[in-house]
Amino acid sequence: MKKGNKVSMAVIRRLPKYYRYLGELMESDVKRISSQQLSQLTGFTASQIRQDLNNFGGFGQQGYGYNVEDLHTQLGKILGLDRVYKTVIIGAGNLGHAIANYRSFEEEGFKVQAIFDADPRVIGTEIRGIKVRDVKELEDFVKENQIEIGIICTPKVVSQEIADKLVNSGVKGIWNFAPADLRVPEDVVVENVHLNESLFTLSYMLKEKMSE
Ligand code: NAI
Numbered sequence: 466m467k468k469g470n471k472v473s474m475a476v477i478r479r480l481p482k483y484y485r486y487l488g489e490l491m492e493s494d495v496k497r498i499s500s501q502q503l504s505q506l507t508g509f510t511a512s513q514i515r516q517d518l519n520n521f522g523g524f525g526q527q528g529y530g531y532n533v534e535d536l537h538t539q540l541g542k543i544l545g546l547d548r549v550y551k552t553v554i555i556g557a558g559n560l561g562h563a564i565a566n567y568r569s570f571e572e573e574g575f576k577v578q579a580i581f582d583a584d585p586r587v588i589g590t591e592i593r594g595i596k597v598r599d600v601k602e603l604e605d606f607v608k609e610n611q612i613e614i615g616i617i618c619t620p621k622v623v624s625q626e627i628a629d630k631l632v633n634s635g636v637k638g639i640w641n642f643a644p645a646d647l648r649v650p651e652d653v654v655v656e657n658v659h660l661n662e663s664l665f666t667l668s669y670m671l672k673e674k675m676s677e
Contacts, residue, residue, distance in 0.1 A: 472520045479517055480544055482507055487537040499530035549574045550638075551610060555627050556618035557582040557590075557597045560642055564616060565592040578610055583623075603627075607634035614638040621645045628655075 486506045490498060500511040507514070518524055518536075521543055525531045541547050554561050557580050564570070565577055581600040582588055588599050598606065606612070607630075615631035617624050617639060624643035631639060632653050639655045641647055644662075647655050 476517050476520055479507075479509060479513075480540055482509075483514070483517075484537065484540045484544060484546075487533055487540065490533045491537055495533050497530050497532055500525065503531070546574060549576055550614050551576055551578050551612045552614040552616055552640075553578055553603070553607065553612050554580045554616045554618055555582075555600065555603065555631075556620075557584075557587050557592065558618060561616075561618035562592055564618065565595060568593075575614065577616075578612060579606055581606075600627075604630050604634040607631060607636060612636055614640060616640045616642070617647075618642050 483503070486503065487498075500514045503509075503514050504511040509517075515525065518531075521539070524536050524539055538547075552575050554565055554577055557565075561580060561582070565580055571577065577595055580592055580595055580597045581603050582597050583600045587597050590597050607615070612634075613636065615627070615636045615638070617627055617631075619627055621643045624641065624645045625647055628639055628641070628647045628649060632649055637653055639647065639649065639653065641655055641657045642660070644659055646657070649655055
């Protein structure tokens, strides 16, 4: 894809799902797949899948379908998963612990370099061998170690202040778990994981189903 060509967020949000299914197909030793078969797996229509992939140059061949390994590699590159990112976690509570302990993120290339907290009872402890540092050291650490992603697992009330510190010290990506909409400059991207909102959506759908 040419630089500057904007692909819609709706397409981008489908790519990780394609990537995941292709990974599973590789594990099952499947070599090639048609858009119809991908459609059955993912629930998206075959034409949707072809359109999505055409944004990046197609990859498929008429009558052959897609080479599973090739497409997996290409999608990995498109998603930026062909490199390693340096990350820090801020907030070593329940969620900070869960994320730090989840090895799969590291295997995908997201390396946790340090964890920060404000509570003296937590500072100095370790999670999976990673030291919990005083949040006062956050900005210096981020600058010195050229951290690219900050993972915010603090209470909502301090999340904007933490985001500002991350941005001021050069972080370009924030993975935000605090239930707040952060204000950041245009060159910084925020991906929110608002678990509460997801739960409320489930609640709505459940309510609709039960009234059918
Ligand atoms: P927690 O209370 O277990 O952990 C928060 C941690 O942040 C504590 O260790 C605290 O000392 C630290 N902290 C407070 N102020 C700080 C500061 N200025 N700088 C650095 N660290 C600071 O909370 P939990 O459950 O881990 O949740 C974290 C965030 O994720 C919250 O915003 C919460 O609303 C959100 N969340 C958590 C969920 C979960 O499953 N645990 C579910 C949905 C949202």
